[in-house]
Amino acid sequence: AQSVTQLDSHVSVSEGTPVLLRCNYSSSYSPSLFWYVQHPNKGLQLLLKYTSAATLVKGINGFEAEFKKSETSFHLTKPSAHMSDAAEYFCVVSKPGGGSNYKLTFGKGTLLTVNP
């Protein structure tokens, strides 16, 4: 079985300071990992994805994440927060399901608040 744990349900930062959103996963094999962002009353947008290539993955809007197999972690970072980064962030793991369909398992989300 696979699972994903987002270690913080809520993170609050000041504008211009670094962002760290933590995610740990468990999987019996090398998974594909994703971060999605959801702005209020909007759908989900893919921020970045890890699919067994480079362990440091760069995404949109200045976000990046590092895959650390030894720590089973895939933390999301950004050097300097912007007000527009305020949203909910989901860490997602993908594994093969029935019929070779890769099913997504979502973490419970981390709400990022950015203070002026």
Next chain:
Amino acid sequence: NAGVTQTPKFQVLKTGQSMTLQCAQDMNHEYMSWYRQDPGMGLRLIHYSVGAGITDQGEVPNGYNVSRSTTEDFPLRLLSAAPSQTSVYFCASSSDRGVYGYTFGSGTRLTVV
């Protein structure tokens, strides 16, 4: 713009009523899925399809039916709505078995009273 289109955006149902949530994609994606989002739960898979004519159950399928008669469309049917089905529903599609992630629709907010 190409993408996943969900209708309606909002819906209020009475307990026991039935309805169909529509999902259409114009990217020729084989793989489509329905998720529900509840506070503090993330997204949970309801049903999915790996191609026209093929569907399967996800994590929380009870009370929902799906069909996939065309590549483009993947409607979700609520047979007899219950208050526990109050949620936000997302449809998603992928062209590569989901390995590289899914494209999500903007969601349908459903309230059952």
